[in-house]
Amino acid sequence: xxxxxxxxxxxxxxxxxxxxxxxxxxxxxxxxxxxxxxxxxxxxxxxxxxxxxxxxxxxxxxxxxxxxxxxxxxxxxxxxxxxxxxxxxxxxxxxxxxxxxx
Amino acid sequence: xxxxxxxxxxxxxxxxxxxxxxxxxxxxxxxxxxxxxxxxxxxxxxxxxxxxxxxxxxxxxxxxxxxxxxxxxxxxxxxxxxxxxxxxxxxxxxxxxxxxxxxxxxxxxxxxxxxxxxxxxxxxxxxxxxxxxxxxxxxxxxxxxxxxxxxxxxxxxxxxxxxxxxxxxxxxxxxxxxxxxxxxxxxxxxxxxxxxxxxxxxxxxxxxxxxx
Numbered sequence: 001x002x003x004x005x006x007x008x009x010x011x012x013x014x015x016x017x018x019x020x021x022x023x024x025x026x027x028x029x030x031x032x033x034x035x036x037x038x039x040x041x042x043x044x045x046x047x048x049x050x051x052x053x054x055x056x057x058x059x060x061x062x063x064x065x066x067x068x069x070x071x072x073x074x075x076x077x078x079x080x081x082x083x084x085x086x087x088x089x090x091x092x093x094x095x096x097x098x099x100x101x102x
Numbered sequence: 103x104x105x106x107x108x109x110x111x112x113x114x115x116x117x118x119x120x121x122x123x124x125x126x127x128x129x130x131x132x133x134x135x136x137x138x139x140x141x142x143x144x145x146x147x148x149x150x151x152x153x154x155x156x157x158x159x160x161x162x163x164x165x166x167x168x169x170x171x172x173x174x175x176x177x178x179x180x181x182x183x184x185x186x187x188x189x190x191x192x193x194x195x196x197x198x199x200x201x202x203x204x205x206x207x208x209x210x211x212x213x214x215x216x217x218x219x220x221x222x223x224x225x226x227x228x229x230x231x232x233x234x235x236x237x238x239x240x241x242x243x244x245x246x247x248x249x250x251x252x253x254x255x256x257x258x259x260x261x262x263x264x265x266x267x268x269x270x271x272x273x274x275x276x277x278x279x280x281x282x283x284x285x286x287x288x289x290x291x292x293x294x295x296x297x298x299x300x301x302x303x304x305x306x307x308x309x310x311x312x313x314x
Contacts (some may be wrong), residue, residue, distance in 0.1 A: 044164030047135075052228045056220070056302075059309050062301040066251045066314055067270035076149035078154055080167075082253050085142045088168050092138045092175050099176065 017042040020053050027060060123187055136293045138175060145188065146171065149195040155271075156199035156264050162206065163199075170198035196272055200282035203264055214259040218300035242313050252312070254304040262297035268293050 017023050017039070023046050029035050030043050081102050129137035150167050157163040174194050181190050222228045242250065255263055268279040269290075280290040308314045 019222070020228035021222045021226035022297070024220060024295075028291065028298075031174070031266075044169065044313040050228070052230045055230070058292060060298065060302050060307060062309055062314060063305050064270065064298055066247065067266060067298070067301065068247055069256070070251060071271045071273055075148075075155060078151040080142075080150055084114045084148060084164055084167075088171055089135075089139050089142045091168060092142070092172055093135050095172050096133050096138075096175065 017046045020046075020050060020056075023047075023053055024049075024056075027057065030057075031061060031064065126181070127178065127181065127183065127187060129287065130175065133175075141174065142171060145191050148188070149191060152192055153194045153199045155203060155267055156196075156260075158260065162202055165204040166198040169201070170195040173198065196268065196274065197282050199270070200264060200268065200279070203260065204282070204284045215262055215296055215300050218258075218303045219296060220299055220303075240311065240313050247314055249303075250308060254301060257304055258297060258300055262293060262300060265290060266295045266297040266301065270298075 017026065023043060026035060026039060026043055030040065035043060047057065113148060126140065130141065147165065149170055150163065153163045153166045153170070154160075157166060167214065170191070174191055177194070181187070221231075223229055243256045255266065265279065265283070268274045268278065268282075274282075276287050276290055283290065285293075301308075313314060
């Protein structure tokens with residue numbers, strides 16, 4: 001059960017991060033800097049005590065950075081078969097005619 | 103008949119090529135068939151490449167391309183020209199690809215990701231797989247790293263690949279991606295987390311040997 005407390009903090013936020021599985025559920029919010037201070041502290045304490053999670057976090061962070069690095073260039077154009085171009089153009093014209101009749 | 107009409111359109115299209123983007127948009131708004139032909143031949147191949155990032159099946163990609171171009175022609179009145187036409191068309195193509203995935207029910211296919219997700223013991227502690235003898239370190243150029251990451255993304259199940267591309271590569275907001283895919287923002291965040299975790303598993307040998 002996750003209750004919202006008067007301060008806006010949810011009970012989930014103040015539960016200690018005991019297991020690695022629990023830590024993983026906060027990973028994206030941790031990397032995005034969205035954790036409340038108490039949860040961030042819990043997260044960091046877990047990392048200090050758990051070398052496998054430290055390695056995992058580093059690899060996860062590098063994975064996200066590697067995906068972000070692909071964001072810049074457009075993919076190279078994929079040639080269109082002439083018949084596909086022809087059929088789409090025809091459909092665009094007929095769709096237009098249908099729209100006008102409505 | 104249609105072929106002849108298109109040939110005439112392509113002659114007209116070569117004249118239209120000389121017009122700048124603003125005039126081209128005006129021609130599209132006047133619903134000129136030659137402008138439609140130009141839209142297809144000039145922008146179609148690039149939009150097709152964008153769509154193929156999401157849809158592996160060629161027929162699905164071509165359906166989505168058709169939807170994108172028809173939607174663009176219909177929606178050109180609403181294009182405010184604050185961005186380049188190509189940027190606007192790119193967004194329409196991404197949306198058409200995501201809608202296609204959604205309509206085919208592919209989003210329900212969540213199988214295939216489990217072997218790539220982290221494993222825990224009975225009390226929730228991480229089980230790290232034993233090293234299977236890491237490959238010797240290999241220094242890769244930026245381009246080679248990008249090709250390697252793209253290759254591994256291709257191995258993800260379609261839905262997870264789509265979510266990861268939409269959020270981490272195309273940089274769509276959580277709200278926009280969730281809306282196009284017909285899921286809640288919370289569901290999209292969960293899928294993005296799983297997609298990233300699975301990609302980490304696929305990239306792990308390369309991260310460990312220092313290639314990435």
